[in-house]
Structure formats: structure tokens, C-alpha cells
Amino acid sequence: QKEVEQNSGPLSVPEGAIASLNCTYSDRVSQSFFWYRQYSGKSPELIMSIYSNGDKEDGRFTAQLNKASQYVSLLIRDSQPSDSATYLCAVNSNRDDKIIFGKGTRLHILP
Amino acid sequence: EPEVTQTPSHQVTQMGQEVILRCVPISNHLYFYWYRQILGQKVEFLVSFYNNEISEKSEIFDDQFSVERPDGSNFTLKIRSTKLEDSAMYFCASNGLAGGPNIQYFGAGTRLSVL
Numbered sequence: 561q562k563e564v565e566q567n568s569g570p571l572s573v574p575e576g577a578i579a580s581l582n583c584t585y586s587d588r589v590s591q592s593f594f595w596y597r598q599y600s601g602k603s604p605e606l607i608m609s610i611y612s613n614g615d616k617e618d619g620r621f622t623a624q625l626n627k628a629s630q631y632v633s634l635l636i637r638d639s640q641p642s643d644s645a646t647y648l649c650a651v652n653s654n655r656d657d658k659i660i661f662g663k664g665t666r667l668h669i670l671p
Numbered sequence: 672e673p674e675v676t677q678t679p680s681h682q683v684t685q686m687g688q689e690v691i692l693r694c695v696p697i698s699n700h701l702y703f704y705w706y707r708q709i710l711g712q713k714v715e716f717l718v719s720f721y722n723n724e725i726s727e728k729s730e731i732f733d734d735q736f737s738v739e740r741p742d743g744s745n746f747t748l749k750i751r752s753t754k755l756e757d758s759a760m761y762f763c764a765s766n767g768l769a770g771g772p773n774i775q776y777f778g779a780g781t782r783l784s785v786l
Contacts, residue, residue: 592773603762603777658716
């Protein structure tokens, strides 16, 4: 059974600080890794994808992947109140395969 | 920016009734998916669809469920006889061009309430 594990939170971070979100996955052959943001009652919105080991930066977001440790993380710099949401870690194994989601981490940015 | 469109946004039905949830994937996308999210739980895969046939389905996707692409634009999920436990948000997603990365774009969802 392929699993994606995340701490459910809530994770509270002061405005302007760095929020660090973590995720582990069980399927060693996973190839694609995603972070989705989900506001309450809304659909998942893709914010980052990463496919190879190392860091990938996009604006205030940095995704980090370590395939040997089966670990993915997301850093959010200069956190804003609008970043308050649930962040879903997701993985898939093949190009046309389903995405397997974690339960998500609730992030709360304190003004 | 192209988007996945789902209708209706909210569907209320009586237990035992049939419902059809509709999706218009992003134009030129080749792979289509349905996921569901029961309130407070994680997003779960239901089914994937490619080249006019189901490519994979989960154990949730039993005989009560079916999918169809009746024309070149719509992608539907039918639940034949709804149960209370089918109440959830249902998300349609589509995935882009051949040879590209598997980036799935989600529609806004249909909230299904079974009474």
C-alpha cells in the first residue's frame, strides 16, 4: 500500500517567518512529487512540482526532495496570512498514474 | 488560463438515486481523473481514463460507479444508486500533453450531499 505521510498540524508560524512543511512517502519508485495548497472547501491548487533530488525554488516557495530518505519538504519564505491553508503532499509513480495524496498539514500564519 | 470546469457545484440527492457529475477537462489534455474527498479526510483516487477507456480504478470505484467521455469535451462520473457514504467533494482532474510531466490540474469540485 503506497502511503504519503504528513503531520496534520496545525503548524502556526508568525507572519514574515519561514514555514517548513514535511512529507515522507513509502513507494521507493515514486518519480513525481507535488505540493498542493487547499483552502477550506476549495479544490487542490498546484504550487510546486519536483522530480529530481535537491532544491527547486519558485518565488517564495522552495521544494526539497531527497529520494534516498523518501522525503519531500516545502519551505515558504516571508509567510503571509494568505498562506494559511492546508498543504497537501502528493506523489506518483508513472506518467499517467494516479496521484497519491497525504492528509495534509494545516498551516496557520499568525498576523 | 485554461481550467477544468465542473458542474454542478453542489448536488443534493436522495439515497438510492442516480447522479451524474460533469467535467470539462482542459482542451488537448489526454488523461482524465476523478478523485473524491470526504469531509476532513484526504483526497482519494477513484479512476483514471485515457484513450476512451479506464486505465486504472481504485477499490472505491465499484460497480455503482461509471465514467464516460460522451463527446470530445465532457467527462462524466455516474453513481448509479447513491449511498449516504458517497457524500463528499468530487474533483475532476486532467493531465497535459503526451511526453510531458504528470501535472494534474483540478476542477473546483462538486459537493455531493446524499440525504
